Amino acid sequence: MKRPSAQSLLKTCLQAMALAGGLLCSAFSSAELLNGDFSAGFAGWQGELFDGFSTTTGTPVTNFDASSGAAVISDDDTNWAVTLFQDFTVQSLLAPGNTLSLDLDFSAATTNPFDFVVAELVDLGGALATIDISTGPIDITAWAGQSAQILFYLEDGDFLARDSLTIDNISITQSEASVPEPASLLLFLGAGLGLAATRQKRKA
Numbered sequence: 001m002k003r004p005s006a007q008s009l010l011k012t013c014l015q016a017m018a019l020a021g022g023l024l025c026s027a028f029s030s031a032e033l034l035n036g037d038f039s040a041g042f043a044g045w046q047g048e049l050f051d052g053f054s055t056t057t058g059t060p061v062t063n064f065d066a067s068s069g070a071a072v073i074s075d076d077d078t079n080w081a082v083t084l085f086q087d088f089t090v091q092s093l094l095a096p097g098n099t100l101s102l103d104l105d106f107s108a109a110t111t112n113p114f115d116f117v118v119a120e121l122v123d124l125g126g127a128l129a130t131i132d133i134s135t136g137p138i139d140i141t142a143w144a145g146q147s148a149q150i151l152f153y154l155e156d157g158d159f160l161a162r163d164s165l166t167i168d169n170i171s172i173t174q175s176e177a178s179v180p181e182p183a184s185l186l187l188f189l190g191a192g193l194g195l196a197a198t199r200q201k202r203k204a
Contacts, residue, residue: 033088033150036104036170038071042084047073050081059084070105070168073154080156084165085149087124090172092145097177100144103137104170114157117165122149140172 034044042059049056049063056079063082065072073082090100108117119134124147131138133150154165 031088032091033086033170033172038066038069038168041066042071045071045084045086047085048083049079050083051079070166072164072166073152074164075154075156075161077161080161082154083151084153084167085151087147087149090140090143090146090148091174093141094174095177099139099141099175099177100172101137101175102133102140102170102172104133105166105168106134106136107166108134108154108164109166110163111160112158115163116153116155116157118151118153119165119167120151122151123147124149137173 035042042064045059046057047059047064049060063074063076063079064084065074071084073084075082093100102121104119106119110117117134119132120130121133121138121140121143122130123143128143128146131140150170152165152167154163156163
């Protein structure tokens with residue numbers, strides 16, 4: 001039997017590595033929401049700062065703070081607009097009739113009504129309307145399996161850049177469809193049989 005050449009073996013090895021890498025990337029791109037409690041700082045999250053002329057992407061030390069265990073984003077005299085976001089795939093329903101709800105701790109400290117605050121869930125596919133998540137829990141059952149972005153945005157509107165958003169404990173919970181307890185089921189069944197027997201007697 002002819003042995004494969006070193007070049008052939010290398011080619012096969014590279015193909016296997018490329019396939020593994022592709023699968024790994026696919027797994028990351030379809031991951032569910034990561035680090036919703038910010039216990040790992042801003043891992044899994046992306047941020048942007050806007051100074052009126054240019055945008056800086058990343059999570060710089062300034063304007064992004066997770067030392068308290070929650071995420072705090074703030075504007076300042078240089079960066080008057082701040083964004084924190086994460087792209088993820090909403091979990092699929094494990095059974096028909098199940099529901100999904102999104103909840104979080106969210107608060108805004110602003111100096112003026114002209115300051116602009118956003119906390120929303122965005123459908124990256126564009127099929128579903130963007131929803132406000134600043135108060136929860138929010139029913140997101142319709143979002144099951146969708147590619148989404150969770151977004152927080154703060155913009156100074158009064159030239160007193162001392163505003164902040166605090167975000168923590170973001171969670172998506174799947175609840176099972178309610179199933180009648182056996183006792184309740186027997187009670188309904190007994191009532192149904194009794195009603196049927198009464199109707200039979202009336203007919204007789």
